[in-house]
Amino acid sequence: AQSVTQPDIHITVSEGASLELRCNYSYGATPYLFWYVQSPGQGLQLLLKYFSGDTLVQGIKGFEAEFKRSQSSFNLRKPSVHWSDAAEYFCAVGPPNTGNQFYFGTGTSLTVIP
């Protein structure tokens, strides 16, 4: 079945450490790809998106993501995590040829320890 997968349910990192959150998709063609962040008790906020072109995408709050077609992945990275980055992170996919449809992964919860 076509899907978007976030393999890591929960990740804990130390403040100042680097971060990588994984996202994989299983659609035949390259979908539109997004990363959203959900802070506790808040709605979702778009971090970055990829449609085409340069496979390394820069987003807000110092985040970046790299699209790798060969691995069907769109992993989110940050070189140095801040305590305020603790949140739930969602990868989302807009599959090709599905109009405006939009599917979210199950999310990765990030804990940042001092």
Add this chain to the structure above:
Amino acid sequence: DTAVSQTPKYLVTQMGNDKSIKCEQNLGHDTMYWYKQDSKKFLKIMFSYNNKELIINETVPNRFSPKSPDKAHLNLHINSLELGDSAVYFCASSQGPSRFNEQFFGPGTRLTVL
């Protein structure tokens, strides 16, 4: 100024009741959405309206009926509430229906059905 607002923030009700959740956006967007986030944080789109017309209608029980009185409002009415309806419901809006457009989310409405 709140861009996308939802009322109420919390809603606790008995099974079988009928309830409504209201959503308003002051961004001048043409497209609005309703999402359901279950207890496992899985986020799924329910409906999307563009210029007050329904454009996405996922497999949702017909007890759920969206209403868009104007472009700035998209309300969600739920009849005969069931235990499984307990979730957080998010409203969102975007400039247009294309996935190229960033979606802005409201803070969510936590619905608990007893």
